[in-house]
Amino acid sequence: MTEILVALILLMIIGALVAIETSNLLYSVISIGAVGFLLSIVFLFLAAPDLAITQMAVEVITLVILLRAIAGSDREAVSDHRSILGTVVTLAMVLILAGFSVRMFADPDFPKFGQPVMDRFEDAPSNKYLRDGLEETGAANIVTAVLLDFRAYDTLGEATVLFCAVVGALSILRRKTKKHPDEPDEEKES
Amino acid sequence: MNQPRSSEGMSMIVKTVCGWMKAFILLYGIHIILYGHLTPGGGFAGGVIAASAFVLIVLAEGKTVGLKTFSRKAASTWDSVGVLVFLVMAGLGLVLVGTFFVNFWVTDESAHFTLFSSGIIPVCNIGIGLKVCSSLYLVFVVLTAMHFALNSNSKGEQP
Numbered sequence: 001m002t003e004i005l006v007a008l009i010l011l012m013i014i015g016a017l018v019a020i021e022t023s024n025l026l027y028s029v030i031s032i033g034a035v036g037f038l039l040s041i042v043f044l045f046l047a048a049p050d051l052a053i054t055q056m057a058v059e060v061i062t063l064v065i066l067l068r069a070i071a072g073s074d075r076e077a078v079s080d081h082r083s084i085l086g087t088v089v090t091l092a093m094v095l096i097l098a099g100f101s102v103r104m105f106a107d108p109d110f111p112k113f114g115q116p117v118m119d120r121f122e123d124a125p126s127n128k129y130l131r132d133g134l135e136e137t138g139a140a141n142i143v144t145a146v147l148l149d150f151r152a153y154d155t156l157g158e159a160t161v162l163f164c165a166v167v168g169a170l171s172i173l174r175r176k177t178k179k180h181p182d183e184p185d186e187e188k189e190s
Numbered sequence: 191m192n193q194p195r196s197s198e199g200m201s202m203i204v205k206t207v208c209g210w211m212k213a214f215i216l217l218y219g220i221h222i223i224l225y226g227h228l229t230p231g232g233g234f235a236g237g238v239i240a241a242s243a244f245v246l247i248v249l250a251e252g253k254t255v256g257l258k259t260f261s262r263k264a265a266s267t268w269d270s271v272g273v274l275v276f277l278v279m280a281g282l283g284l285v286l287v288g289t290f291f292v293n294f295w296v297t298d299e300s301a302h303f304t305l306f307s308s309g310i311i312p313v314c315n316i317g318i319g320l321k322v323c324s325s326l327y328l329v330f331v332v333l334t335a336m337h338f339a340l341n342s343n344s345k346g347e348q349p
Contacts, residue, residue: 049230053222057238061326064245068334138297138308139227147232148311152291155314156280158234159321163273166325170266173332 002113004045012038025070033063050143125150199252208250215243223319227308233315237322244327248334262331265324272321279310279317 012035019031036059043052104110111117118124129146139145147155199205219240226232248256283292295309305312 050232050235053231054235054238057235057242061238061242061245061330064242064249065330065333068249068330134302135299136296137293137311138302139311140303140307141227141229141232143230144227144232144311144315145308148227148314149291149293149308152280152314155318156276156291159273159276159318162322162325163269166269166328169329169332 001045005042008038008042008045012042026067029063029066029070032066033059036062050141198254200250204250208246212243212247215246216240219243219319219323223315224312225305226315226319227311228303228305233318234322236315237319238326240319240323241326241330244323245330248331253331253334257331260324260327262328265328265331268320269324269328272317272319272324275317275320276314279314283310 015031015035015038019028019035022028022031036055040052040055040059043049043055111119116126118126121127129150130142133142133145133150134140137145137149139149219236219238219242222229222231222236222239223233224236226236244256244260247259280291283294284290287294293309293311297307297309301307
């Protein structure tokens with residue numbers, strides 16, 4: 001189980017590195033797609049089919065949009081010197097992460113892989129959702145029950161973010177202006 | 191299947207396969223949305239799958255046919271309708287019970303594991319599915335429009 005996950009994550013890291021380092025834009029986009037599909041398989045192995053479905057569908061749409069955006073373009077990758085500051089920051093981050101991991105895994109209280117962190121508290125919200133979710137909401141899929149009943153505010157925020165993103169994209173990327181550009185500008189505030 | 195095909199879009203093979211597949215993809219998306227409270231999935235995943243059906247139409251049949259199937263104006267309208275359904279469900283909880291987003295229509299134990307169970311959750315799922323489907327379709331259409339504009343500009347500059 002853990003070995004499969006480690007292999008998948010290693011493949012994802014290789015895909016991400018290829019996506020950064022390759023000079024061809026098409027190869028880069030395909031590598032990003034591979035990373036996304038591998039992430040979907042990781043979700044499946046972690047027993048999260050909801051996330052796996054969402055990740056797969058979003059990855060397909062993102063890949064199509066990216067491919068559409070770069071298809072037929074003759075843009076070339078710009079190779080630039082890597083700045084010393086970036087290398088220093090990357091090394092520092094890796095060192096800090098390694099230090100944290102060593103401290104974390106040395107702790108005997110650290111929960112085992114796959115064991116919920118909140119398992120030790122009887123009254124933790126996650127335990128309550130799992131115990132009473134079906135009776136209180138009637139939804140057999142506990143993920144949907146949490147998303148749309150217990151934590152519906154988060155879903156409202158997500159819908160708001162999506163709505164604002166679409167409104168922004170529509171207003172920035174529209175092709176025709178509402179008013180003819182030669183007309184005198186009357187409403188500068190709006 | 192015998193309708194005259196326009197010259198824009200992809201080849202005839204792709205168009206024929208698209209004609210067969212688009213309904214099934216859309217149905218799968220709708221199934222994921224409607225059964226989101228029983229099986230894995232839900233409004234977001236189902237909406238993305240339903241949007242991919244319309245994206246397939248735009249890619250395979252060309253922009254004219256795609257926009258005739260699901261116009262930008264209709265997509266904007268359904269986008270807003272989806273959010274409104276979600277918000278009205280939340281507001282009804284506030285009006286009827288007194289708590290925002292409360293599940294005011296709880297079903298009893300006999301309804302468990304059936305399609306008409308769990309109160310407002312399926313309704314919210316449908317709203318979010320509509321919203322996500324039309325949003326992603328709109329983003330795709332807008333981005334491809336920008337792509338065409340960029341291409342025509344660059345072609346104009348390099349005769």
